[in-house]
Amino acid sequence: MTTASREPLLFLLFYASLQSDSLNTRPAQLAARTIEAHGSKVDLASMREFEAPSFDANVERDEGPPSGAERFRQRLEDADAFVIASPE
Numbered sequence: 027m028t029t030a031s032r033e034p035l036l037f038l039l040f041y042a043s044l045q046s047d048s049l050n051t052r053p054a055q056l057a058a059r060t061i062e063a064h065g066s067k068v069d070l071a072s073m074r075e076f077e078a079p080s081f082d083a084n085v086e087r088d089e090g091p092p093s094g095a096e097r098f099r100q101r102l103e104d105a106d107a108f109v110i111a112s113p114e
Contacts, residue, residue: 035066038105042073042112054111061109069101 039061041054058068078094079085091099102108 035106037107038069039109040071050111
């Protein structure tokens with residue numbers, strides 16, 4: 027019996043808090059360690075990394091999407107799975 031080798035999955039683990047000492051960072055870090063312990067990779071991302079205003083269709087039509095939203099979209103597309111740790 028042959029065992030096929032697989033590339034590890036990449037998880038985008040997003041913690042949705044702007045506070046540096048948020049309680050959400052702890053479970054996000056625990057999830058990251060658990061995912062990595064099972065052989066997958068983690069892209070740990072904070073909401074702060076993707077600064078973007080509230081959605082406005084007129085602004086998007088005239089100026090395109092905000093750069094923070096584009097960066098977030100790209101990291102989502104690069105990931106195989108997505109995990110969210112959201113505020114209390």
